[in-house]
Amino acid sequence: MTSQNKKKEEELIKLFDKAPIKKTFGMTFHYDQGSAIFELPYNPGLDHALGGTHGGVIATLLDNAGWFTVALYYDTWIATSEFQTRLLEPVTKETLISRGWIIRQGKTLSVAGMEVKTSSGKLIATGTGSFVVTSVPYNIFQS
Structure with missing residues (x-):
């Protein structure tokens, strides 16, 4: 990994650290070989009425x-x-880990694959996403 990539990883982690959703959900985030990895410890406040982790929470991890x-x-x-x-599977009372990877990287659109597993390795959800590359400058920390 180049120092430029490492710097970008650090900037994106700082960006996420400022997001209110991080505190609300209690997620942590790091990179591993260019893949974003999110970890969500079990939180009963994110369950649906029957006690399983709500599908919207899992979708958020994928996104x-x-x-x-x-x-x-x-x-x-x-x-x-x-x-x-x-x-793919219901999940109750377990830590969840999501991971993303690049499927296609283009000039104006990028496609990623994503998955969510339990901390014991059980695959519970998969996804794909399309991400539009905008012309808005990437100046996160400039005031």
């Missing part, structure tokens, strides 16, 4: 993993255009 993976490779803002979620 975050895709967006932050793609964002690493561009110098302008990207925006989620669409994403597909496939919920």
Whole structure:
């Protein structure tokens, strides 16, 4: 990994650290070999009425993993255009880990694959997402 990529990873992690959703959900985030990895400890406040983790929470993990993976490779803002979620298994009372990877990197559109597993390795959801590359400058920390 180049020092430039490492710097970008650090900037994106700082960006996420400022996001209110991080505190609300209790997620942590890091990079591993160019893939964004999110970890969500079990939180009963994110369960549906029957006690399982709500599908919208799982979709959020997928979107975050895709967006932050793609964002690493561009110098302008990207925006989620669409994403597909496939919920494969219900999950209750477990830590969830999402991961993203690049499927296609283009000038104006990037496509990512995403997955969510339990901390024991059980695959519970997969997804793909399209992310539009905007012309908005990527100046996160300039006041």
